[in-house]
Amino acid sequence: MTTTAPRRTLAWAAPVLAALIALPFVVPPYQTVLLTYGLVFAIAALGFNLLLGYTGLLSFGHSAYFGMGAYAVAFIVKYAKLESMEAFLLGGVLASGAVAAVFGVLCVRYTKIFFGILTLALSQVLWSLAFKFFWVTGGSDGLRVPTPTLLGGAVRAGSDKFEFLSHRYYFYVLAVFVVAVALMWVIVHSPFGKALQAIRDNETRAEFVGVQVRHYRWVAFLISGMFTGLAGALWVPLNGLTTPDILHWTFSGKIVFFTVLGGFQTFFGPIVGAVIFNYLETYAVGHTVYWQMVLGIVLVALVLVLPAGIVGTVRRLLARPVRAV
Amino acid sequence: MDILVVHLLNALLYASVMFLIAGGLSLIYGVMRIVNLAHGNLYAFGAYVTAWAVGRALGTATEASLWLYAILPVGAVAAALLGALLEPTLLRPLYRRAEEYQLLITFGLLLILEDVMRLLWGPYPLQASALYEALGSFTIGESIYPSYNLVVIMVGGAAAAGLWAFVYRTQFGVVLRATSQNMRMASALGVNVNRVYVRAFTLGCFMAGLAGAVIVPQQGAVLGMGVDALILAFVVVVIGGLGSLEGALIGALMVGLVREAGITLFPEIELAVLYLMAAIVLLIRPAGILGRA
Numbered sequence: 001m002t003t004t005a006p007r008r009t010l011a012w013a014a015p016v017l018a019a020l021i022a023l024p025f026v027v028p029p030y031q032t033v034l035l036t037y038g039l040v041f042a043i044a045a046l047g048f049n050l051l052l053g054y055t056g057l058l059s060f061g062h063s064a065y066f067g068m069g070a071y072a073v074a075f076i077v078k079y080a081k082l083e084s085m086e087a088f089l090l091g092g093v094l095a096s097g098a099v100a101a102v103f104g105v106l107c108v109r110y111t112k113i114f115f116g117i118l119t120l121a122l123s124q125v126l127w128s129l130a131f132k133f134f135w136v137t138g139g140s141d142g143l144r145v146p147t148p149t150l151l152g153g154a155v156r157a158g159s160d161k162f163e164f165l166s167h168r169y170y171f172y173v174l175a176v177f178v179v180a181v182a183l184m185w186v187i188v189h190s191p192f193g194k195a196l197q198a199i200r201d202n203e204t205r206a207e208f209v210g211v212q213v214r215h216y217r218w219v220a221f222l223i224s225g226m227f228t229g230l231a232g233a234l235w236v237p238l239n240g241l242t243t244p245d246i247l248h249w250t251f252s253g254k255i256v257f258f259t260v261l262g263g264f265q266t267f268f269g270p271i272v273g274a275v276i277f278n279y280l281e282t283y284a285v286g287h288t289v290y291w292q293m294v295l296g297i298v299l300v301a302l303v304l305v306l307p308a309g310i311v312g313t314v315r316r317l318l319a320r321p322v323r324a325v
Numbered sequence: 326m327d328i329l330v331v332h333l334l335n336a337l338l339y340a341s342v343m344f345l346i347a348g349g350l351s352l353i354y355g356v357m358r359i360v361n362l363a364h365g366n367l368y369a370f371g372a373y374v375t376a377w378a379v380g381r382a383l384g385t386a387t388e389a390s391l392w393l394y395a396i397l398p399v400g401a402v403a404a405a406l407l408g409a410l411l412e413p414t415l416l417r418p419l420y421r422r423a424e425e426y427q428l429l430i431t432f433g434l435l436l437i438l439e440d441v442m443r444l445l446w447g448p449y450p451l452q453a454s455a456l457y458e459a460l461g462s463f464t465i466g467e468s469i470y471p472s473y474n475l476v477v478i479m480v481g482g483a484a485a486a487g488l489w490a491f492v493y494r495t496q497f498g499v500v501l502r503a504t505s506q507n508m509r510m511a512s513a514l515g516v517n518v519n520r521v522y523v524r525a526f527t528l529g530c531f532m533a534g535l536a537g538a539v540i541v542p543q544q545g546a547v548l549g550m551g552v553d554a555l556i557l558a559f560v561v562v563v564i565g566g567l568g569s570l571e572g573a574l575i576g577a578l579m580v581g582l583v584r585e586a587g588i589t590l591f592p593e594i595e596l597a598v599l600y601l602m603a604a605i606v607l608l609i610r611p612a613g614i615l616g617r618a
Contacts, residue, residue, distance in 0.1 A: 052425070058425045058428065060428070106604065106607075106608060109608070109611075110607070110611060112424060113360055113424060113428075113567075114607065114611055116360075116428065117360070117559060117563055117567075117607070118604060118607050120556070120559065121556075121559065121560065121563065121600045121603045121604050121607070122600070122604055124556055124596075124600045125597045125600040125601055125604070128594075128596035128597045128600065129594070129597050131596075132592075132593045132594065132595075132596065132597070133593060249556065250552060253362075253432050253435075256428075256429065256432070257429075257432075260429055289443070289448075290440045290443065290444060291440075292436040292437070292439050292440045293436065293437050293439075293440035293441065293444075295433075295436050296433045296434065296435070296436030296437035296438075296439075296440070297433070297437060298433075299429060299430070299432065299433030299436065300415065300430055300433040300434065300437070302433075303419070303426050303429050303430045303433065304415075304418060304430070307422070307426060
């Protein structure tokens, strides 16, 4: 899957990171906020791809963990009256992890289409609960989440919320994003990650060399759900509101879309896909009421013409001259 | 007592529509091994086309005459034509690819069709309630019940019977079942698999369109109805068994009854109970009540 040496990856990852740090000082705040959304979705896609790209399981229910992360934050605000971002992240990750642990036990017994449908059905359970238990969840109105304080109250939002989001909060998300990427990199390159890839490529052989297939799948499911939940927790303060929409299965479809757009057979594909999808959707929504059609056409074209996704295709194009030598 | 009859009729009404949608979904999966995420949109498409055609035929008149009921199947035919167009162009290139891509392309199709309907008929709901009201109502004990609901139930029943006869009593039904059981073998024995696929897909879409066409006088056509219906159709086929028509019938009856009971007894968790039912059936019998693994 990822045969690139760590050093070569660092060689281009470092300039990209430097550019990301410099960005808020160069571009208008609106662009920074837009990119913040992109980075948040990238974390979700990264978690999702541990299942699709590395374990070979297509989940159509990852909205459940994203939404659980987001609603956990809203509940912390509503019931515990906390405003600390660290509490939000901890709560979001734990809540989505708890849900993923339970759903995972049920789902990893299946693969392929049944896995997809089961994850979808379970995520819809959460959606319908969020939708109907309005006295707890606010129903379709959702729950409001105020601007949090960062780093244990050391960094607070001033009077200008937008300024806060486009600078301090952006750097906060960027830092979490870098940690999440590094963590996922370590996970997929660890023996555990290799075992997952063995399961993906040949379940029977993996079983024969002693990999506990179901247990490994469950752990992958759990990690995947927690990453996506982390993204959900980071997303709420940005959006200021959480509604059942993010629990609906069509949002799961979007997470799948991010990942395939970037290329699920690569490590960085989902990240690129999520950021680009976010721009694509924002501009499509801004320019036409028929934005869903635009996205649909892109997806259909992608599947028919560029199944390897953006990163996968770029990598193949780059690799071609080397192979010719 | 008569309240119970009303509830039972409501459950049957709901089950009829669900059977038409889920039966089509299951037929397509059974033959082609494709889960069509855009299936709900074909149901919505049928509803929109019928509502539009009825609106056109009605013109400025407010009274519906009986011949208007002949227009109802227009939506089903339109959905079938759309299906016949989509299968060879979008789905056929994907049969040899991983099933992830098949799910994705039908998800893309879902997004496109949703907006095609918005483009053609605008963001506001379309009604065909004239047909619903024209039949009036009758009384069950002390309750009043709309007669049109019985039409829907009869269409559902007739569709189930017709489909059974089609699959088990016709030449094409034999070919269809053979292809479903072993596509390669059927192909080796001279079955034109491509033709079977396009017909099965068209038939599945026809059923979805028919569901939309018969329910639109009662409920109207709104954007988003397809996406909601799809998930409930999933529940039905998962309970009954993906790929089994008898299973879709049983699943639809169960979903109809539970939903009707849920709306009256436990409205808050009615939907959650349905999804949980699907999850539980998957856990106990992964292939569904009548499915084959």
